[in-house]
Amino acid sequence: MTHDGSDEPEDAALREVWRDVLRRDPHQEFFHADVRGVLRSIGPVLLEHPEYADVVGRLCEPERVIVFRVPWVDDGGRVRVNRGFRVQFNSALGPYKGGLRFAPSVDLDVIKFLGFEQVFKNALTGQDIGGGKGGADVDPKELSTGELMRFCQSFATELASHVGAAVDVPAGDMGVGSREIGWIYGQYQRLIGYHEPGAFTGKPAVLGGSALRPEATGFGTVYFTRRMLAEQGRDLDGARVVVSGSGNVALFAMDKVVASGGTVVGCSDSRGSVSEPEGIDVDLLREVKGQRGSVADYAEKRSGAEASDGSPFTLECDVALPCATQNEIGPDEARALVDHGCWAVAEGANGPVTPKAREILREAGIGFGPGKAANSGGVAVSALEMQQNAGRERWRGEDVDERLQAIMSDAYDRVRDAAERYHGDPTDLENGANAAGFLRVAEAMTSLGVV
Ligand SMILES: NC(=O)C1=CN([C@@H]2O[C@H](COP(=O)(O)OP(=O)(O)OC[C@H]3O[C@@H](n4cnc5c(N)ncnc54)[C@H](O)[C@@H]3O)[C@@H](O)[C@H]2O)C=CC1
């Protein structure tokens, strides 16, 4: 991505921040795109709160960036090395909080983008958590179970010096589920020599993991979507829904869509997509994926399902929930959604809709739920896990679900109210999420002095 000046903020102070961001790290395109979106949204907030103007430059600079070597030995006895990251972006509201991603595409740009996103997302939950993110440039699919455990232990050996229940609390993200968090926490516990379950969330239940944490991001995305649709006088009952991906977030989003009366007509994985107008059988898909199969393997088992190499977002649908990875919906997919009369798009994944695609959706009047708000259910239940661990409690799934629904509903209200107040349009949830998240973090940073 090149910056030719056309995307510069009009406000002089914001323009200076933007130029600093570009100058410091000229090649971090994902991070730039996210910062640019936020700077676009907060101009009107600064008119009302000029006292927050000098927060913006600090907010765009992570408090700490940790990059480390992850050495490990593969099954053939060969020494391998990967690169690990933890970006501790902002701790004004509480301990850094955010997931760990294991994927070949992980680099500092991706982790900074995700960490920046997390600062605002966590603020929108209304809980006392700062923002951070981490991961490693490893493809867990290529490792045996033993290799992956050794990898996690090596990763945790360095990470251990930087995290803790009151410092920084990692969780899972792409490629990292409760099994990996259990292994990472296990190594952490051996190193520190005592139990500190609140140092990681998304743990297996037996180690103090919260009920409903695996489901929380997918369920929360659907709860948020239901609020968006209600605002349009619609609901998911009878709606045709495309959910991209078939991992943690996607599968639980599909469960909740079906429970809400919708039909999941398409989904995908990194190898392709599948369409099934009568509705994907989510239990069968989960079984196939659990055996390391692909969506194409799923399609082979179902007479009404058709596999393809293309994007699932070219299928006809009423609602689109991108739940796989960043940049899944570009201009072509956005135009296809518009042409098919789609009502709403909500981001279960982080950054799946490109800025250009968002513009196309906005111009067509399609509801858009930004990931900062729409997928905040996962981290929200992580914060509830921290609370349970601190109090040595275990809450029932129904109780966690009730809290999750309330948190998603409050997040929706916060975002809608800020959209109306600062952008004059209650449906402009993207600007609303950035404005509302900024307000909470800026107030905390200002209250702490110059931090
Ligand atoms: N796990 C969580 O609690 C949260 C996850 N997220 C975001 O949700 C997204 C999915 O995360 P998880 O479900 O946890 O990961 P996962 O590893 O369980 O699943 C990822 C899915 O995306 C698919 N995928 C990967 N690259 C792809 C590509 N280039 N094209 C199409 N599909 C692709 C994979 O095949 C897999 O089905 C990520 O953007 C993540 O950052 C956001 C909030 C919380």
Ligand SMILES: O=C(O)CCC(=O)C(=O)O
């Ligand atoms: O549960 C958490 O702490 C982090 C979840 C996450 O990585 C995300 O919201 O993107």
